Amino acid sequence: MGYRFTDLTNACHDDWRAYIEHDFVRGLGDGTLAEGAFRHYLQQDYLFLIHFARAYALAAYKSRSLADLRQAHEGLKAILDVELDLHVGYCREWGIGEAELAQLPEARATMAYTRYVLDTGNRGDLLDLHVALAPCLVGYGEIATWLNAQSFTLRGKINPYDAWIAMYESDEFQGAMRAELEWLDTRLADVTPARFAELAEVFRDATRLEIDFWQMGLDRAI
Numbered sequence: 001m002g003y004r005f006t007d008l009t010n011a012c013h014d015d016w017r018a019y020i021e022h023d024f025v026r027g028l029g030d031g032t033l034a035e036g037a038f039r040h041y042l043q044q045d046y047l048f049l050i051h052f053a054r055a056y057a058l059a060a061y062k063s064r065s066l067a068d069l070r071q072a073h074e075g076l077k078a079i080l081d082v083e084l085d086l087h088v089g090y091c092r093e094w095g096i097g098e099a100e101l102a103q104l105p106e107a108r109a110t111m112a113y114t115r116y117v118l119d120t121g122n123r124g125d126l127l128d129l130h131v132a133l134a135p136c137l138v139g140y141g142e143i144a145t146w147l148n149a150q151s152f153t154l155r156g157k158i159n160p161y162d163a164w165i166a167m168y169e170s171d172e173f174q175g176a177m178r179a180e181l182e183w184l185d186t187r188l189a190d191v192t193p194a195r196f197a198e199l200a201e202v203f204r205d206a207t208r209l210e211i212d213f214w215q216m217g218l219d220r221a222i
């Protein structure tokens, strides 16, 4: 007993590295990612964010304490009031208008990932749901840090994806990620080995679905 977040990444080390160091991520870093692939990713991410907001609403429903209820409420507000507005603005800069976003067909990879997270939360408790959400929240922060440590990464105007990296390296985002890590470390400290094994499976599955999401972008798959 006495688990922590890093035990989850260690339990699926190869999948975790395949997600963080995916070719899509490398293309964001060195600026070589095809624009059409990025645009497809942005479109599907709009749908992803809407379901992610629903997952925070589910976290509110699954909360037993006022503190957890408030945390879920803050997460839902952050997505609705900040992330989605930013995303719509970012899509506009990439030539994707709101009318287009409103009628997008949902790719299978988007469906699989978002419904997996929602089902995991429905089936399990608040910790299951947070563990299913962790690859998204913690992974993107780790990706920004990893990219900044790679010699191939280009920063500034020369890289069309610089704003994407900047978003996830920001103090605001890294702070939210650290708060989530603290919450997870506290909860994981008390779980039994059998319970940890269940949570490690959820974490690995969600990580594999993040890998599929990158691949969907690269392949422009629907």
Ligand SMILES: Cc1ncc(C[n+]2csc(CCO)c2C)c(N)n1
Pocket: 045, 048, 049, 052, 075, 078, 079, 083, 135, 136, 137, 140, 210, 213
């Ligand atoms: C496929 C996919 N995975 C993760 C993120 C990252 N992300 C989505 S919402 C959120 C924080 C909400 O407050 C973060 C970090 C993404 N955009 N798309």
